[in-house]
Amino acid sequence: MSKRALEDYKYEEIKAAILDPEHSSLSREQQDHLNRVLSIARLLDIQPIQSNAVNLHLAKYTNIKRWQAYEDCRLAMRLFNTIHSFEYDFWQTWLMNDIVRNIEECKGSIDPRDRRVIAAEHANIIKALGERPMKEIDPKLVESHQFIMPIQINNITYQFDLFKFIALDPASRKKVTDALISEITETDVEDIMKS
Numbered sequence: 001m002s003k004r005a006l007e008d009y010k011y012e013e014i015k016a017a018i019l020d021p022e023h024s025s026l027s028r029e030q031q032d033h034l035n036r037v038l039s040i041a042r043l044l045d046i047q048p049i050q051s052n053a054v055n056l057h058l059a060k061y062t063n064i065k066r067w068q069a070y071e072d073c074r075l076a077m078r079l080f081n082t083i084h085s086f087e088y089d090f091w092q093t094w095l096m097n098d099i100v101r102n103i104e105e106c107k108g109s110i111d112p113r114d115r116r117v118i119a120a121e122h123a124n125i126i127k128a129l130g131e132r133p134m135k136e137i138d139p140k141l142v143e144s145h146q147f148i149m150p151i152q153i154n155n156i157t158y159q160f161d162l163f164k165f166i167a168l169d170p171a172s173r174k175k176v177t178d179a180l181i182s183e184i185t186e187t188d189v190e191d192i193m194k195s
Helices: 011-019 028-046 050-060 066-079 088-107 112-129 139-144 162-167 170-180 186-194
Strands: 148-153 156-161
Touching: 011 028, 028 050, 028 066, 050 066, 088 112, 148 162, 156 162
Parallel strands: none
Antiparallel strands: 148 156
């Protein structure tokens, strides 16, 4: 008769063995194995690097071999998911699909409650996606294009190449910017008021 593996037990039996090991339905050998697996699961929460967790596990359980410690580690990762083995990409994809499904179900309706659900789901999708990361401007793209900056001085429009304008010495740039802000005379004010 083959022995049952720890994974073959139902969740309720494992939970009962964890909460009350004295009255567990597991054999003594399986209870020891469960205790080792629980121990390394706790270690993985503190020390997510498997090799470090296995070394600490071997220090605690000196009577097991290295291959058995790695087997305990693999079993702990399968049975007790930790935050380190949680698949955020899968969860985010599932969440997005669920939100889109809810929006599609409510889209054809004219009921105001469904419209509120759509608005709430749009807010949820924005939260789930997070802020869009800032992208830096590609220097090769900027170099391959010419940027023309139109500047109007006294009703005359001048075309400046942006990079040539930036390359000007500060005194020349100041002259250009000072020409943009010029004092208006009383006749200019009268002309504006008449128009």
